[in-house]
Structures are given as structure tokens and as C-alpha cells.
Amino acid sequence: MSKPVVAVVGRPNVGKSTLFNALAGEMISIVKDTPGVTRDRIYADVSWLDKEFTLIDTGGIEPESGDVILSQMREQAQIAIDTADVILFLTDVRQGLVDADFKVADMLRRSQKPVVLAVNKVDNFEKFMPDVYEFYNLGIGEPKPISAAGKQGLGDLLDCVADHFPQGLEGEEEDERPRIAIVGKPNVGKSSIINRILGEQRVIVSDVAGTTRDAIDTDVKRGDREYVFIDTAGLRRKNKIKEELERYSIIRTVTAVERADVVLVVIDAAEGVTEQDAKIAGIAHERGKGIILVVNKWDALEKNDRTMREYENELRRILSFMPYAQTMYISALTGQRVEKLFDAIDTVIANQTLRIATGVLNEIVTEAVAMQQPPSDKGKRLKIYYITQVSVKPPTFVIFVNDKELMHFSYTRYLENKIREAFGFGGTSLRFFVRERKEK
Incomplete structure (x- = not known):
């Protein structure tokens, strides 16, 4: 919720x-x-x-x-x-x-x-x-x-x-449909993607005061699955100073991301990844949402056999804080690979809600610890007692250790990589909390 x-x-x-x-x-x-x-x-x-x-x-x-x-x-x-x-x-x-x-x-x-x-x-x-x-x-x-x-x-x-907070949000609770937010800088083609998904030119409400955020939710049915797309393209004010517009679009992005399960961060293929893209992706990452990087206008690029690999490397370099994000190269204009977005969305949703049995998790961690010794400090070594998953969206784990101070960020990262090797978890961040338990 x-x-x-x-x-x-x-x-x-x-x-x-x-x-x-x-x-x-x-x-x-x-x-x-x-x-x-x-x-x-x-x-x-x-x-x-x-x-x-x-x-x-x-x-x-x-x-x-x-x-x-x-x-x-x-x-x-x-x-x-x-x-x-x-x-x-x-x-x-x-x-x-x-x-x-x-x-x-x-x-x-x-x-x-x-x-x-x-x-x-x-x-x-x-x-x-x-x-x-x-x-x-x-x-x-x-x-x-x-x-x-x-x-x-x-x-x-x-x-x-x-x-004044919505009490148990009538209608929201029963609404189990996945919510997908489409975010990105102005003009990257967010509305074109929605239109292409809907297969029709939807009227985008613009420059109308009081265009509420509810008016930009679009229901999409595909096969027997239903989705709600949250589009942040609706409002674009003319004659706004750039900073103000940027601030406004960030506020709109935060509220859209807040309500979504999966966020499609749309990037303009011709422009490449910009600082503003990283900022927008950072909001979704901070909020622990499922993330798909959608490179749009891919048809407009001159390509050779290395283009995609080089592009992918550049994406990963700038967005190094979210190596788990999935990437898709599409063209809303020609419709290239737009249908495939749904498969990617379904995969990410499955990963966001994946629960792993405590027994299996501990086997993986025990193996990881055997392969790489936990850090020690002044002769005291970190001991990992056990790990358990406490929630989903994003998958969240608690690790019980003998001394929190010894659990370095890099070691948590190492354990995360091992868990990802085993279960994938593509497209979703993982959260780890470290708790101390005194030795008996």
C-alpha cells in the first residue's frame, strides 16, 4: 500500500x-x-x-x-x-x-x-x-x-x-492489480509508450488546472492479467523556469513512484543516461521498488554489432547503485519490443514478492561464509548466526550476528550477490537489516 x-x-x-x-x-x-x-x-x-x-x-x-x-x-x-x-x-x-x-x-x-x-x-x-x-x-x-x-x-x-490519512483506503486494499509507474524526463516518450500499449491515441490532459493525479491512471488488460499504469506525463506547464519545472516533475515522480509496484524509468536512447535520469532512478531505488530501465527511441540510433553492449555498459556505469535493474530497448514509435515490456513487468513483480524459506537461505549463507571469511577486527571475528526473510516488496532480510560493528557494508553486499546468484531477484532491490545477538 x-x-x-x-x-x-x-x-x-x-x-x-x-x-x-x-x-x-x-x-x-x-x-x-x-x-x-x-x-x-x-x-x-x-x-x-x-x-x-x-x-x-x-x-x-x-x-x-x-x-x-x-x-x-x-x-x-x-x-x-x-x-x-x-x-x-x-x-x-x-x-x-x-x-x-x-x-x-x-x-x-x-x-x-x-x-x-x-x-x-x-x-x-x-x-x-x-x-x-x-x-x-x-x-x-x-x-x-x-x-x-x-x-x-x-x-x-x-x-x-x-x-486525514485514507482509512484502509477503500478499494485500494482489494485492488491487487500491479501498479506500474512510467517516469522519466520530459519528452522521453512516456505518453507514447502508454499510447502504444493501449494501441490508441489517448488524449493527454494538459494545461488544465485541477488535473488530479487520479485522472492519469490507466487500466490495461492483457490476456487475463490487469495492470494499472500511472503516467506522470499529464502536466507540462508552458513558460515555467527550468528549475521550477524540474522540482515540479520530481514531486510528481515521487508521488507516482510511491504508489507503484514497478517503475519504468524511461531514457532517451539518443541522449543517453543523464544526471536527471539517475536522480529519477534513484527515487525508485530509495523506495525499494521494482525497476526496469526502458531505453526508448532505440530505432533512431545508428547501430552496429557493439551498440547494445556499449550502451548497456554505460548505463551500468552511471546507474552503478542499482545493478539489479532490468533493461529493455524499445521504440514506442515503431512498437519494437513494447509487447515484451509485459513479460519484464511480470518477472519483476514475481521477484518483488518472492519469499525464500529460511532453511534454504541459511544454506546459501553458510556456503558463502565458507568461501569468504567474514571480516574481523582486533582479533574479533564476525559470526553470522542465521538469516531470515521478513517481508516482500522489496524482499527484506534480517541477519543475526554477534557484533553489528563487524558487519561491513561490503560483506553485506557480498552476501546479497550470493543470494542473487541463487534466486535472481532481477529488477528488485533487496534490503538487509543486521541485528546483534549476544552469545549465550
């Missing part, structure tokens, strides 16, 4: 980043070997009590004239409305209520999405409460007083946010 998405919206200097950092705080895990992950900190995974959600910061606004601020606020609110399950609207008790707040509140109210109103910079609840009550005038419910800098009131705020 996908995690709910919470987006933060607010005027300049009301403390959006402070709140973002207070909530994501130390819990933001930056995966070291994934390129470009959360350098710009657009999103973070947050857990509150037993709930997990993805927090999105919809962007900074340059303080200029009132009009510019207002149009950027609208833009932000639109991103939040398009992508979020819950919108966190942040205001500032010291600046008080301003015109822009009313206009954004108006948009948010019309969106029919749940909105939680937070009033920031309330360091002294007694003193500022009368000013907080003023925010009732926005007409979007009860204002929650918080201090992001002092980390006060955040618990109540999160309780309130979590109350």
Missing part, C-alpha cells in the same frame, strides 16, 4: 523549511551511493507513531512584489492539490493574516482535499493565542499553534494530519 503524501504550502518566511526539517529532522536518511538524492530536500519520509508518510516541500517563493508572490503561491497550492493526500497550510502569527493567505485558502477549500492549518512562530502559547484565533477567518478549520523552531505543538499537528 502506498504511503500518504503530505504537502507543505505557505508564504515566504513563514518557516516552511524549518518545519520540514523539524519533522524530517534526523530521520531523513540520505542514501550515500545514490546520486542526487534529496540534495535539494524536496521530500522526506516521516514516521509518526505507527504512521508513515512522505512529506513534500512545495518550494521556496522569492519575496518580490505582492503579485509575484501570489502567483507563485497559487502555483504551489496547485502542486499540493495535484499530488497530496493532505495539505499542510503554514501561516505566521507574527506577520498575521495577509491577503495572499485568504486567496490560497480559497483555492485549497475548493480543492476538496483535507487541509490542516498551522500557525507558526507561537513560542508562547498564552501570549499569542488571541492572535492565533484570528486565523479562523480563513474558513478552513481550526488553526493549530506551533513553533517549528522550538519544536512545540508538532505532535498535536501530526495527530491532526494523520486523522
Whole structure:
């Protein structure tokens, strides 16, 4: 089941980043070997009590004239409305209520999405409460007083946010159909692939405010299997500055990936793999999704007998953090190998949900340990007691050892390779947790 998405919206200097950092705080895990992950900190995974959600910061606004601020606020609110399950609207008790707040509140109210109103910079609840009550005038419910800098009131705020999370997501639970997200830079041919799969020119909704994310799910039936394709191509804003567009598309990518089982990362054959591709693939890798690298427009390349091998090597070099990803070379234009995508998707889904018996796993690990001694430090050697698989999507394993400190990253990687040699697990990342057990 996908995690709910919470987006933060607010005027300049009301403390959006402070709140973002207070909530994501130390819990933001930056995966070291994934390129470009959360350098710009657009999103973070947050857990509150037993709930997990993805927090999105919809962007900074340059303080200029009132009009510019207002149009950027609208833009932000639109991103939040398009992508979020819950919108966190942040205001500032010291600046008080301003015109822009009313206009954004108006948009948010019309969106029919749940909105939680937070009033920031309330360091002294007694003193500022009368000013907080003023925010009732926005007409979007009860204002929650918080201090992001002092980390006060955040618990109540999160309780309130979590109350709006979809309960057991009606319809989602029974929906066992695999969800496939098609992601990639603009113009790599994401919609052409969907159209080719559907065998018809579907109308792509563009430049229409309020194109919700639900409108871009496409049901596809093939043989007796059904799939849901999540397409991120729907919205392309004209006249957007490149950075803003990039930020917007990353937010859209995160929300699509969050809801998917398998992610098709589409790459333009002629352009080769770019840093932006690596960033997008990194999001899917971080989230432990099934991944297929789809090189589109393959028909447009001049080829000889080495082309594919050289291309594959280059892909593997740049995306070295995900050696397990499957690759497909297709052309949405001519339809070359598009049908084969389904076989690849089915394989990856099977691998994502593969469960391995504990006995078999331990045999493999015992053999691996015999072939390559575990690391030791100051005369103390790592002992691996046993390994067991605890969950799927992605397959997740717990390894019990005598001393966690001795379990080097490289040795975990070695064991992963041995497990992959035995079971393949193509197209899916594997997660390993190391637990310590004192010797009896």
C-alpha cells in the first residue's frame, strides 16, 4: 500500500523549511551511493507513531512584489492539490493574516482535499493565542499553534494530519492489480509508450488546472492479467523556469513512484543516461521498488554489432547503485519490443514478492561464509548466526550476528550477490537489516 503524501504550502518566511526539517529532522536518511538524492530536500519520509508518510516541500517563493508572490503561491497550492493526500497550510502569527493567505485558502477549500492549518512562530502559547484565533477567518478549520523552531505543538499537528490519512483506503486494499509507474524526463516518450500499449491515441490532459493525479491512471488488460499504469506525463506547464519545472516533475515522480509496484524509468536512447535520469532512478531505488530501465527511441540510433553492449555498459556505469535493474530497448514509435515490456513487468513483480524459506537461505549463507571469511577486527571475528526473510516488496532480510560493528557494508553486499546468484531477484532491490545477538 502506498504511503500518504503530505504537502507543505505557505508564504515566504513563514518557516516552511524549518518545519520540514523539524519533522524530517534526523530521520531523513540520505542514501550515500545514490546520486542526487534529496540534495535539494524536496521530500522526506516521516514516521509518526505507527504512521508513515512522505512529506513534500512545495518550494521556496522569492519575496518580490505582492503579485509575484501570489502567483507563485497559487502555483504551489496547485502542486499540493495535484499530488497530496493532505495539505499542510503554514501561516505566521507574527506577520498575521495577509491577503495572499485568504486567496490560497480559497483555492485549497475548493480543492476538496483535507487541509490542516498551522500557525507558526507561537513560542508562547498564552501570549499569542488571541492572535492565533484570528486565523479562523480563513474558513478552513481550526488553526493549530506551533513553533517549528522550538519544536512545540508538532505532535498535536501530526495527530491532526494523520486523522486525514485514507482509512484502509477503500478499494485500494482489494485492488491487487500491479501498479506500474512510467517516469522519466520530459519528452522521453512516456505518453507514447502508454499510447502504444493501449494501441490508441489517448488524449493527454494538459494545461488544465485541477488535473488530479487520479485522472492519469490507466487500466490495461492483457490476456487475463490487469495492470494499472500511472503516467506522470499529464502536466507540462508552458513558460515555467527550468528549475521550477524540474522540482515540479520530481514531486510528481515521487508521488507516482510511491504508489507503484514497478517503475519504468524511461531514457532517451539518443541522449543517453543523464544526471536527471539517475536522480529519477534513484527515487525508485530509495523506495525499494521494482525497476526496469526502458531505453526508448532505440530505432533512431545508428547501430552496429557493439551498440547494445556499449550502451548497456554505460548505463551500468552511471546507474552503478542499482545493478539489479532490468533493461529493455524499445521504440514506442515503431512498437519494437513494447509487447515484451509485459513479460519484464511480470518477472519483476514475481521477484518483488518472492519469499525464500529460511532453511534454504541459511544454506546459501553458510556456503558463502565458507568461501569468504567474514571480516574481523582486533582479533574479533564476525559470526553470522542465521538469516531470515521478513517481508516482500522489496524482499527484506534480517541477519543475526554477534557484533553489528563487524558487519561491513561490503560483506553485506557480498552476501546479497550470493543470494542473487541463487534466486535472481532481477529488477528488485533487496534490503538487509543486521541485528546483534549476544552469545549465550
